[in-house]
Amino acid sequence: MILVLKSVIGACLVAFIGIVFGLLYKGIDRKLHAHMQMRVGPPVTQPFKDVRKLFLKENLVPENAVDWVFNLMPVISLVSVISILLYVPMGVDPILSTKGDLILVLYLLMLPAVCMILGGFASSSPYATVGAQREMVMMISYEFPLAVTIIAIVWRLSKIYSASNIFTLQFIAAHPLWNNVGVFGVIGLAILLAVLLIVTPIELSKIPFDVPEAETEIAGGLLAEYSGKNLGMFYISDAVKTVVMASIVVALFFPYNISQYFSFPQYVDYVIDFAFFLFKAFVVIFVSVTVVRTSFARLKIDQIAHMLWVPVTITSIIGLLLLYLDTVF
Amino acid sequence: MSKKTTYTLPIGPIHPALKEPVAFEFETDGERIINVDFHVGHVHRGIEWIGMHRNPVQILYIAERICGICNICHPIAFCRAVENAAGIEVPERADYIRVIMAELERIHSHILWAGVAAHEIGFDTVLHLSWAMREKVLDLIEYLTGNRITKAIMAVGGVRRDITENQYPTINNALNYYKENLDTIKSVFLDDKSIQMRAKNCGILTKEDALKLCAVGPTTRASGVKKDVRVDQAYCAYGDLNIDYMTPDLLTGEVNGDVYDRIVVRLLEVEQSIDLIEQCIDMLPAGDIMAEPKIPKLLAMLKKVEGDGIGRAEAPRGEVIHYVKLKAGDAPFTWKVRAPTYNNLLPWVPMLLGEEVADIPIVAASTDPCLSCTNRAIVIKGNKREVLDNEALHRMSVEKTRRLAL
Numbered sequence: 001m002i003l004v005l006k007s008v009i010g011a012c013l014v015a016f017i018g019i020v021f022g023l024l025y026k027g028i029d030r031k032l033h034a035h036m037q038m039r040v041g042p043p044v045t046q047p048f049k050d051v052r053k054l055f056l057k058e059n060l061v062p063e064n065a066v067d068w069v070f071n072l073m074p075v076i077s078l079v080s081v082i083s084i085l086l087y088v089p090m091g092v093d094p095i096l097s098t099k100g101d102l103i104l105v106l107y108l109l110m111l112p113a114v115c116m117i118l119g120g121f122a123s124s125s126p127y128a129t130v131g132a133q134r135e136m137v138m139m140i141s142y143e144f145p146l147a148v149t150i151i152a153i154v155w156r157l158s159k160i161y162s163a164s165n166i167f168t169l170q171f172i173a174a175h176p177l178w179n180n181v182g183v184f185g186v187i188g189l190a191i192l193l194a195v196l197l198i199v200t201p202i203e204l205s206k207i208p209f210d211v212p213e214a215e216t217e218i219a220g221g222l223l224a225e226y227s228g229k230n231l232g233m234f235y236i237s238d239a240v241k242t243v244v245m246a247s248i249v250v251a252l253f254f255p256y257n258i259s260q261y262f263s264f265p266q267y268v269d270y271v272i273d274f275a276f277f278l279f280k281a282f283v284v285i286f287v288s289v290t291v292v293r294t295s296f297a298r299l300k301i302d303q304i305a306h307m308l309w310v311p312v313t314i315t316s317i318i319g320l321l322l323l324y325l326d327t328v329f
Numbered sequence: 330m331s332k333k334t335t336y337t338l339p340i341g342p343i344h345p346a347l348k349e350p351v352a353f354e355f356e357t358d359g360e361r362i363i364n365v366d367f368h369v370g371h372v373h374r375g376i377e378w379i380g381m382h383r384n385p386v387q388i389l390y391i392a393e394r395i396c397g398i399c400n401i402c403h404p405i406a407f408c409r410a411v412e413n414a415a416g417i418e419v420p421e422r423a424d425y426i427r428v429i430m431a432e433l434e435r436i437h438s439h440i441l442w443a444g445v446a447a448h449e450i451g452f453d454t455v456l457h458l459s460w461a462m463r464e465k466v467l468d469l470i471e472y473l474t475g476n477r478i479t480k481a482i483m484a485v486g487g488v489r490r491d492i493t494e495n496q497y498p499t500i501n502n503a504l505n506y507y508k509e510n511l512d513t514i515k516s517v518f519l520d521d522k523s524i525q526m527r528a529k530n531c532g533i534l535t536k537e538d539a540l541k542l543c544a545v546g547p548t549t550r551a552s553g554v555k556k557d558v559r560v561d562q563a564y565c566a567y568g569d570l571n572i573d574y575m576t577p578d579l580l581t582g583e584v585n586g587d588v589y590d591r592i593v594v595r596l597l598e599v600e601q602s603i604d605l606i607e608q609c610i611d612m613l614p615a616g617d618i619m620a621e622p623k624i625p626k627l628l629a630m631l632k633k634v635e636g637d638g639i640g641r642a643e644a645p646r647g648e649v650i651h652y653v654k655l656k657a658g659d660a661p662f663t664w665k666v667r668a669p670t671y672n673n674l675l676p677w678v679p680m681l682l683g684e685e686v687a688d689i690p691i692v693a694a695s696t697d698p699c700l701s702c703t704n705r706a707i708v709i710k711g712n713k714r715e716v717l718d719n720e721a722l723h724r725m726s727v728e729k730t731r732r733l734a735l
Binding site: 207 | 336338339344345346357359360447448449453454455457458521526527685686687688689690
């Protein structure tokens with residue numbers, strides 16, 4: 001009974017937090033992006049206003065679209081990103097935890113992209129078709145370095161601890177790897193962190209890796225035909241996905257909490273840890289989304305694929321090897 | 330082997346990549362473009378027809394509005410055509426002021442283009458950086474002419490406002506600002522890795538194609554063709570100035586004819602324009618600024634003129650030609666405008682063939698197209714638009730030449 005209550009209320013709470021902070025981070029990102037470009041920029045609350053307006057707007061379905069796929073995909077996309085949040089420790093323990101939830105998270109992370117691809121193909125727009133093809137190429141390219149990074153960390157942890165729930169984000173967050181490895185390990189982890197920070201904007205399709213949406217090339221690509229509530233749901237799922245990616249980076253690499261340095265009652269500890277988590281997530285988003293999208297031009301899809309397959313993959317494998325060397329010496 | 334399926338990707342007439350309407354139709358195989366076709370004529374405004382119902386002084390106002398950005402070179406070309414027809418001698422000082430204005434316009438246009446180009450490749454930071462820099466030249470233009478965009482400074486037989494000596498410090502300030510800040514924008518555009526990745530070896534126009542398709546302006550100079558009206562047929566005061574063709578090899582040592590080279594040429598031309606303005610201010614001769622300051626008198630004289638004249642000017646986008654045939658009476662017999670983009674349309678085809686879909690915006694923007702200025706005609710029969718082929722066009726031009734009795 002308590003478990004059911006916990007998962008229902010917790011899920012609602014997590015969804016609420018994910019959406020609110022996702023949109024808030026989007027607003028902060030836009031504001032900082034604008035300031036870095038010598039602009040005033042929209043108010044921080046702009047994404048909330050955008051969403052409100054999108055949900056008031058008419059939902060247009062193109063004539064040739066497969067309408068049930070077209071309308072279903074935004075919902076699945078939003079549901080999948082919110083369900084990842086249930087597995088991610090946000091300063092406090094996650095609501096759900098199974099034996100291999102990291103693998104589950106990897107697959108759930110793919111779902112929004114898959115939804116956008118299907119929705120794009122279903123919309124029958126040539127721009128969306130080009131966008132969907134590009135998104136597929138991107139997915140094929142970034143999955144490998146992402147997987148290598150996560151597997152490397154878990155594998156290194158499994159050499160230290162022999163717990164059965166080693167593949168959970170909760171376990172990884174509770175046992176920071178930085179304290180338990182030697183020099184090689186630290187270098188390897190730093191390399192893997194860099195890889196993950198590169199993969200983050202790609203996973204989130206942000207400039208310079210926003211080719212599936214590329215406004216000036218294919219007029220919004222995948223989302224070209226989406227409007228109203230459907231677009232609003234994609235908008236929200238993008239915002240939540242940003243929080244998810246940031247919390248995965250935080251959970252894998254910076255799971256430290258600061259509450260133990262104070263002596264407050266436990267519920268205050270929760271608040272402090274959560275606030276500190278939000279701060280860490282903000283730093284990750286700032287570094288790998290805001291700064292990156294301010295300082296680069298959009299790349300072409302073949303350049304991105306090449307970059308991911310050759311330099312980034314090789315870098316991630318070097319990181320893995322360094323972690324291995326760390327166990328040898 | 331099964332035949333590869335291709336699909337058609339329409340871009341335009343309205344599309345975020347295009348600042349003005351043009352309808353592209355691409356046949357693509359995946360991301361690769363294997364065939365290009367495009368249609369223009371969505372923004373025909375009947376400017377020449379309007380002009381043929383007004384007197385030359387009034388046309389000047391229309392000529393200035395052919396293009397929002399080239400609102401100096403069109404009036405220059407028109408004024409020179411009328412002056413040519415009427416045999417008006419422009420005072421030397423006015424010629425120098427015309428050059429100063431034309432070069433300010435070039436600085437403005439090229440910096441504006443740099444921002445647009447950056448936006449096309451998704452580099453909005455550079456867009457905002459270059460458009461912030463553009464403000465300074467707009468301020469200077471406003472200071473000198475009273476208007477920021479449409480300058481209204483040209484007049485048949487001279488210019489309408491003088492540049493006085495107490496204005497020099499402000500001009501020098503603005504020019505120094507550009508001298509100091511141009512290096513920033515140069516390093517942003519020429520050394521940035523991600524811009525290089527997008528611009529190098531992209532949208533190549535070979536020298537042969539540039540010559541064959543009569544490309545003009547920075548588009549052709551980036552392909553290594555030494556063509557510039559300011560040098561070839563030095564009009565206004567350009568003959569007195571130290572000016573040379575700006576080709577990319579001056580900076581990079583090689584000519585590739587790609588988008589990168591077009592960026593190089595435009596940045597070099599901004600530098601050149603600053604230099605030309607300084608030369609003009611140094612050499613600015615004393616004297617009148619109008620051949621005939623009394624407009625009614627000028628108009629009365631123009632009414633009596635019979636004959637035709639041609640005016641050419643180097644716009645920021647290339648050569649602009651105005652042809653005017655005056656007859657006795659108010660309105661001219663004919664007025665023909667050829668904007669530079671007209672020549673720079675066909676080079677799009679060799680530039681875009683074989684490129685990727687992602688290259689379309691930057692390649693299309695790299696010629697700095699100005700389509701509203703280009704649209705001179707549209708053929709509508711019933712409710713259907715008609716496309717005229719080469720033969721029909723040739724036949725019609727022969728007929729028109731006969732009608733004009735040239």
